[in-house]
Amino acid sequence: MLLNSSVREDGEIIITSGDQLTIETAAEFSRIVCEALEASKNVAIEFEPAVKIDITGVQVLCSACKSAAQSGATFAFHGAAPQGLADITASSGAERRAVCKHNNNSTCIWFGGAK
Amino acid sequence: MMEEAIATYREEAGELLAELETSLLDLEETPDDNDLINRVFRAMHTIKGSGAMFGFDEIASFTHEVETVFDLVRNGKMTVTKRLLDLTLKSRDHISYLLSCPLGEAVDRSDGDEIITGLRQLVPQMDLPQKGSSEIPAINLPGLSEDDLANETTWRIRFRPAPNILMCGTNPISLINELRALGTAHVVAQFDEIPQLNELVPENCYIYWDIILTTTRGEDAIRDVFIFVEDDCDIKIELIDSSGLIDREQGYKKLGDILVERGDLSPVEMQKVLMLQKRFGELLVEQGVVSPEKVQSALVEQQHVKGVRKERSEAPQVESAASIRVPAERLDQLINLVGEMVTVQAHLSQVSMAGGDATFIAISEEVERLTNELRDTALNIRMLPIGSTFSKFKRLVRDLSQELGKQIEMETFGAETELDKTVIEKLNDPLVHIIRNCIDHGIEMPEARRATGKASHGTVYLGAEHSGDSVLVTIRDDGGGLDRDRIRAKAVERGLLSATAEVSDKEIYAQIFAPGFSTAEKVTSVSGRGVGMDVVKRGIDSLRGSIGVDSIRGAGTTITLKIPLTLAIIDSLLVKIGKDHFVLPLAAVEECVELTAEDVKNSHGRNLANVRGAIIPYIPLREHFRITDQRPEIEQIVIADIHGTKVGFVVDHVVGEHQTVIKSLGKMYRDVKGVSGATILGDGTVALILDMGVLLQAVEKLEKDIM
Amino acid sequence: MAKLIMTADDSASVRQMVAFTLKQNGYDVVEAVDGRDALNKLNAQKVDMLLTDLNMPNMDGIGLIKGVRAGTLNKFIPIVMLTTESNDTRKGEGKAAGATGWIVKPFKPEQLIAVIKKVLG
Numbered sequence: 001m002l003l004n005s006s007v008r009e010d011g012e013i014i015i016t017s018g019d020q021l022t023i024e025t026a027a028e029f030s031r032i033v034c035e036a037l038e039a040s041k042n043v044a045i046e047f048e049p050a051v052k053i054d055i056t057g058v059q060v061l062c063s064a065c066k067s068a069a070q071s072g073a074t075f076a077f078h079g080a081a082p083q084g085l086a087d088i089t090a091s092s093g094a095e096r097r098a099v100c101k102h103n104n105n106s107t108c109i110w111f112g113g114a115k
Numbered sequence: 116m117m118e119e120a121i122a123t124y125r126e127e128a129g130e131l132l133a134e135l136e137t138s139l140l141d142l143e144e145t146p147d148d149n150d151l152i153n154r155v156f157r158a159m160h161t162i163k164g165s166g167a168m169f170g171f172d173e174i175a176s177f178t179h180e181v182e183t184v185f186d187l188v189r190n191g192k193m194t195v196t197k198r199l200l201d202l203t204l205k206s207r208d209h210i211s212y213l214l215s216c217p218l219g220e221a222v223d224r225s226d227g228d229e230i231i232t233g234l235r236q237l238v239p240q241m242d243l244p245q246k247g248s249s250e251i252p253a254i255n256l257p258g259l260s261e262d263d264l265a266n267e268t269t270w271r272i273r274f275r276p277a278p279n280i281l282m283c284g285t286n287p288i289s290l291i292n293e294l295r296a297l298g299t300a301h302v303v304a305q306f307d308e309i310p311q312l313n314e315l316v317p318e319n320c321y322i323y324w325d326i327i328l329t330t331t332r333g334e335d336a337i338r339d340v341f342i343f344v345e346d347d348c349d350i351k352i353e354l355i356d357s358s359g360l361i362d363r364e365q366g367y368k369k370l371g372d373i374l375v376e377r378g379d380l381s382p383v384e385m386q387k388v389l390m391l392q393k394r395f396g397e398l399l400v401e402q403g404v405v406s407p408e409k410v411q412s413a414l415v416e417q418q419h420v421k422g423v424r425k426e427r428s429e430a431p432q433v434e435s436a437a438s439i440r441v442p443a444e445r446l447d448q449l450i451n452l453v454g455e456m457v458t459v460q461a462h463l464s465q466v467s468m469a470g471g472d473a474t475f476i477a478i479s480e481e482v483e484r485l486t487n488e489l490r491d492t493a494l495n496i497r498m499l500p501i502g503s504t505f506s507k508f509k510r511l512v513r514d515l516s517q518e519l520g521k522q523i524e525m526e527t528f529g530a531e532t533e534l535d536k537t538v539i540e541k542l543n544d545p546l547v548h549i550i551r552n553c554i555d556h557g558i559e560m561p562e563a564r565r566a567t568g569k570a571s572h573g574t575v576y577l578g579a580e581h582s583g584d585s586v587l588v589t590i591r592d593d594g595g596g597l598d599r600d601r602i603r604a605k606a607v608e609r610g611l612l613s614a615t616a617e618v619s620d621k622e623i624y625a626q627i628f629a630p631g632f633s634t635a636e637k638v639t640s641v642s643g644r645g646v647g648m649d650v651v652k653r654g655i656d657s658l659r660g661s662i663g664v665d666s667i668r669g670a671g672t673t674i675t676l677k678i679p680l681t682l683a684i685i686d687s688l689l690v691k692i693g694k695d696h697f698v699l700p701l702a703a704v705e706e707c708v709e710l711t712a713e714d715v716k717n718s719h720g721r722n723l724a725n726v727r728g729a730i731i732p733y734i735p736l737r738e739h740f741r742i743t744d745q746r747p748e749i750e751q752i753v754i755a756d757i758h759g760t761k762v763g764f765v766v767d768h769v770v771g772e773h774q775t776v777i778k779s780l781g782k783m784y785r786d787v788k789g790v791s792g793a794t795i796l797g798d799g800t801v802a803l804i805l806d807m808g809v810l811l812q813a814v815e816k817l818e819k820d821i822m
Numbered sequence: 823m824a825k826l827i828m829t830a831d832d833s834a835s836v837r838q839m840v841a842f843t844l845k846q847n848g849y850d851v852v853e854a855v856d857g858r859d860a861l862n863k864l865n866a867q868k869v870d871m872l873l874t875d876l877n878m879p880n881m882d883g884i885g886l887i888k889g890v891r892a893g894t895l896n897k898f899i900p901i902v903m904l905t906t907e908s909n910d911t912r913k914g915e916g917k918a919a920g921a922t923g924w925i926v927k928p929f930k931p932e933q934l935i936a937v938i939k940k941v942l943g
Binding site for chain 3: 281282283284285286288289292293318342343346347
């Protein structure tokens with residue numbers, strides 16, 4: 001599946017990651033997530049199992065999380081977190097163990113304890 | 116650019132060679148000193164490494180051989196012997212020769228091959244370097260070069276990439292991975308600067324990193340990682356723990372202190388939170404003073420260092436450089452500016468005093484105080500310990516005494532005495548000549564020494580010490596001493612002294628500084644041609660210094676050079692004769708007394724003044740400089756001490772103390788006797804600086820001629 | 823999959839030396855003889871990295887770097903410039919145009935590989 005978004009009947013917007021969330025796709029990814037959060041209070045990502053993620057991908061995820069918290073929307077992912085996310089989290093030193101105020105003061109779902 | 120780099124390499128290598136020489140000579144005295152051995156090794160290593168980079172392949176391959184041997188010494192597989200030191204000193208000379216050869220042209224390898232053969236013979240058989248092992252490793256690869264430090268150090272690195280770093284193809288994670296490869300690293304990415312989506316430029320980098328790294332590599336290895344991005348990224352590298360640090364407690368800093376050090380927390384906020392008596396990190400987050408990520412990052416540092424310290428056993432420490440290199444011309448420029456500042460300040464003082472406005476005077480006095488401090492500091496920057504020159508002479512003594520078959524040791528004292536850089540440079544040649552003379556003429560052959568009951572090896576002492584605003588450099592030998600009668604006879608023969616004159620020993624000894632003077636029967640390769648000692652005289656004169664000679668027949672000779680600390684600015688006494696200003700160096704001035712017309716009449720034209728019972732001769736400068744306008748009723752005598760003789764200089768008025776910035780005279784006036792330079796006064800007029808010693812000599816000579 | 827590196831240089835001998843070293847170290851190589859040639863090829867083919875000389879006819883290295891960064895297919899690739907001397911102004915120009923790093927000529931093969939490994943991660 002390509003990087004894209006679709007609206008479900010209940011109003012939740014599903015974003016499919018495509019095979020890479022990297023600097024080449026960062027602008028597109030950012031735009032899609034931004035539009036989704038403007039259109040819905042419920043946005044989730046479906047990762048390709050083999051998706052490749054770089055620093056820009058991490059930044060879009062974190063930025064989207066902050067934006068969602070601000071507007072009272074939920075921003076999460078469906079299914080298992082892909083290996084690519086665990087890889088970039090470990091290599092960039094992005095692990096969050098502390099609570100995140102942008103995530104209702106609970107552990108970060110993207111880079112935190114969830115493994 | 117490349118030529119410049121090569122020139123810099125030559126310069127650096129030259130400095131390394133000088134350092135190498137010092138270490139080797141010191142090593143001769145303490146052959147077990149590991150620190151010295153390491154220094155030799157490192158010097159060789161650096162010369163080799165840079166040599167390869169700049170195309171000095173001969174140097175690189177030759178130095179590699181010597182380095183290999185010292186690697187064995189360093190690892191305890193060989194010991195330092197006299198033969199090894201001889202060969203290494205020769206290696207130093209050979210490298211120096213290779214350095215002087217134009218790049219790419221054929222060089223004479225014979226010396227080098229001989230040295231290498233000699234060195235290989237010293238190496239224990241099993242440790243002979245394998246053929247082909249002399250291949251030079253690639254040097255200066257980013258992240259691959261560097262001497263490994265013996266010590267483990269821990270660094271706090273904050274890496275804030277430029278926003279466009281990702282767009283320019285840099286992957287910060289590969290840089291972080293390079294850091295990880297240097298040792299043990301804890302990496303924390305900071306997210307607090309990532310904005311909300313509507314403000315996000317997706318290709319910009321907002322994340323920055325805190326990295327705590329424990330490594331045996333130095334700071335340069337860390338910097339090398341960032342070589343391509345250091346200009347546009349904000350990279351802070353701080354040493355936070357080292358096995359060499361004095362503070363060897365097992366724990367580590369408190370969390371609050373780490374955050375304050377990093378600039379993430381202000382001390383005031385820290386105090387506020389500390390008052391609340393809970394776990395500090397939780398409190399900080401609760402209070403919203405510091406983000407949880409930053410607290411977490413600081414906790415990581417705390418854990419990391421505590422861990423490292425726990426593991427570590429005590430190890431020898433590394434010296435960290437406390438000095439920086441600055442081009443000499445920049446210092447000269449600074450001194451020039453300070454000189455001009457002093458001149459302008461003098462003007463300011465004059466104007467403010469004349470105006471009489473109290474506030475203005477107060478400001479001007481403050482400026483004067485600051486200017487003086489600035490002057491002292493600026494002059495101090497140029498001060499270097501004279502010891503660097505001393506070590507050169509150790510080599511000279513060693514080589515010359517071997518050549519002449521004499522046994523001579525050199526002892527030095529006061530190597531830490533500081534002198535102006537230019538003064539030290541100009542002192543070099545005179546000292547070479549004096550020491551050569553000591554060795555050649557002063558110290559006798561071993562048999563001769565034993566015959567007179569002395570130890571067979573002679574000693575040359577070279578020392579420096581402070582004395583007021585001067586430095587006394589003393590060169591003393593325990594040789595045969597000067598032959599008073601021979602010198603006198605020779606001086607008479609050359610018409611320098613009259614055969615019947617009553618002259619003191621000092622005056623006779625002073626003859627050795629006359630041009631072309633030599634009592635030596637044969638000219639040796641070392642000295643005896645009669646050039647030399649007059650070079651010494653001229654050199655010391657140009658430094659406004661003086662020479663004293665003392666000698667005891669059979670026991671040795673002492674030559675004392677008195678050198679002013681600096682050449683740029685002196686304290687002086689400003690005086691006036693008629694409309695002209697003159698400047699007398701304050702160092703020699705003792706007091707000022709009045710000279711009335713009556714006193715002059717009473718002395719019956721003999722130019723002698725009675726100062727509290729002592730009869731002091733004086734020189735009327737008005738006559739000397741043929742100043743013809745109206746003589747004041749009461750004149751002033753400035754009494755000075757010149758080489759132990761009290762002499763008065765008669766002037767119209769004493770204006771007061773003055774900071775004199777010395778300007779040299781133009782060609783036209785260079786040979787004018789009694790004037791050593793000029794200075795510009797606050798109001799822009801020029802005043803001549805008088806050389807009291809020369810004035811005195813001129814007057815004495817005149818009187819002798821008349822008698 | 824072996825990484826593909828483009829070497830752009832007007833000197834055939836330099837291209838040969840670079841290509842030889844890269845292939846020996848397991849990289850695939852595509853050559854370009856000047857800036858124009860390189861940019862044309864880069865608009866049609868995705869590569870992992872560009873190695874470019876700065877002084878070339880028909881568009882110099884600076885122009886090429888700007889062109890790559892303004893394009894689409896290879897917009898974000900690492901670009902290493904070869905400079906004949908450690909000329910800081912030229913290096914600065916290259917950096918400003920979007921270069922990732924540099925290597926100073928003459929260099930040894932192992933230095934080249936070290937820089938490539940550094941930049942490709």
